[in-house]
Amino acid sequence: MAEPLLRGPWVIGLTLLLALVLALVPLPAGSPEALNFLRPDWVGLALIYWAIAVPERFGVLAAFCLGLVTDLVLSSAFGYHSLGYVILAALAASTYQQVRMLEIWQQATLVTVSLLIVVLIQYAALSVILERQLSLLMFLKPLSSGLMWPWVFLLLRLCRRRYL
Amino acid sequence: MKQLFLERTNPRNQAVVLFIVSLLLFVIDGKGEALNPVRQGTGLILEPILWLSALPAQLIAGTSDFFETRDHQQATLTELARQVRVLQASQLKMSALEAENARLRSLLGSASRMSESVLIAEIKGLSPDPSTHYITLDKGRDDGVFVGQPVIDAAGLVGQVVETSSKLSKVLLVTDQNHAVPVLAVRTAAQLIVEGRGHRDVLSLRHVSASLDLKVGDLLVTSGLGQRFPSGYPVGLIQSYNLAPGAAFAQVLVEPASRLQTLDHVLLVFDQRSLGEGVELDRLAADG
Numbered sequence: 001m002a003e004p005l006l007r008g009p010w011v012i013g014l015t016l017l018l019a020l021v022l023a024l025v026p027l028p029a030g031s032p033e034a035l036n037f038l039r040p041d042w043v044g045l046a047l048i049y050w051a052i053a054v055p056e057r058f059g060v061l062a063a064f065c066l067g068l069v070t071d072l073v074l075s076s077a078f079g080y081h082s083l084g085y086v087i088l089a090a091l092a093a094s095t096y097q098q099v100r101m102l103e104i105w106q107q108a109t110l111v112t113v114s115l116l117i118v119v120l121i122q123y124a125a126l127s128v129i130l131e132r133q134l135s136l137l138m139f140l141k142p143l144s145s146g147l148m149w150p151w152v153f154l155l156l157r158l159c160r161r162r163y164l
Numbered sequence: 165m166k167q168l169f170l171e172r173t174n175p176r177n178q179a180v181v182l183f184i185v186s187l188l189l190f191v192i193d194g195k196g197e198a199l200n201p202v203r204q205g206t207g208l209i210l211e212p213i214l215w216l217s218a219l220p221a222q223l224i225a226g227t228s229d230f231f232e233t234r235d236h237q238q239a240t241l242t243e244l245a246r247q248v249r250v251l252q253a254s255q256l257k258m259s260a261l262e263a264e265n266a267r268l269r270s271l272l273g274s275a276s277r278m279s280e281s282v283l284i285a286e287i288k289g290l291s292p293d294p295s296t297h298y299i300t301l302d303k304g305r306d307d308g309v310f311v312g313q314p315v316i317d318a319a320g321l322v323g324q325v326v327e328t329s330s331k332l333s334k335v336l337l338v339t340d341q342n343h344a345v346p347v348l349a350v351r352t353a354a355q356l357i358v359e360g361r362g363h364r365d366v367l368s369l370r371h372v373s374a375s376l377d378l379k380v381g382d383l384l385v386t387s388g389l390g391q392r393f394p395s396g397y398p399v400g401l402i403q404s405y406n407l408a409p410g411a412a413f414a415q416v417l418v419e420p421a422s423r424l425q426t427l428d429h430v431l432l433v434f435d436q437r438s439l440g441e442g443v444e445l446d447r448l449a450a451d452g
Contacts, residue, residue: 021213021216023292024292025292026218061178072203074293075296075327077194078193079187079189086182089179126295129194129195135294
């Protein structure tokens, strides 16, 4: 196979940018608002992939910065996303060797559980600190994200093998 | 090879530190406004992302326009022309009334109401997070949009601009849990505050004392107090009034006047004050 001209870490940035765009794309007009609860955490999924595939390049600090950018893009309070993403990256940094060995469906289960932790942190932060009233439908997000993991994984692995 | 196993920073310690930093930022930004200038300054990074995210909807709208039949377009045109005639007729009466109102007000010795002009904006995006309610508009600082600007639709108050970049602006809706607006009950002239509850179809009134004369169906309009919203725009109708025995405040729910569920275009309101700040008049469709 011919060597692609542009190899480098830019592919990480590009996929994260794509995830941010996907997180922001509005639902088609007229669709029920509740569908937003089913929107997978694209940024979280991409973060988990890179933190497990290239932990030496994508660590806790990168996850923190990504969380802040996500907060900026989604207009959430600064720190809202980085709270959870820092934990995700720390989990990935200590378990990436084992996680790489798992079957893809086992990974999907693990991803669901770790994103559930993220949503729990976010739920606690919003309801305790900002005293917001929240819908429990928030907890659907990890499930839809877990279902998307195999596809995200395959796509990002292709990107990594080609361009990184 | 010894260096390979020497970790410079333990990711776990780093994570603990950054978690605490995140928590601090969250409290500061969630509770106060100290970090708002940071958000204002980063519009440049945001713009391409917003633009990309609005692309799919734009493509869909573009293709559906393309495939619209000639008959359908003809019908829309006829209907629009009819509406323009009706509106022009009522406008005739309106300007006479406005002049009369100004004359009466000057007789009474009170300041005449400032006339307002509006700018039509298209909705580019909706908040993907159901717990916050905002919309993104296709007009920005280049068009004279400013932070705090009121936004309305044909039926009533929609919200206010909270962030602007050169081409886009973000509008917090009246239904957001962080939004409150001073209002006036038209029937009794009671001054109240309407706040969002985080649901698209209902608002509530804050601190309604039990002795206040309010009933279901009362119209609430912006009172103009607080200097943010011009007075007189409908905010909502009282939907239910509940006074628990012994409670100091009644629980009053309000149905929003604007059609927040099916918005596609909104109007940005400019009053005389903001027009003085360098907005080109010819770009604005004067409404009065």
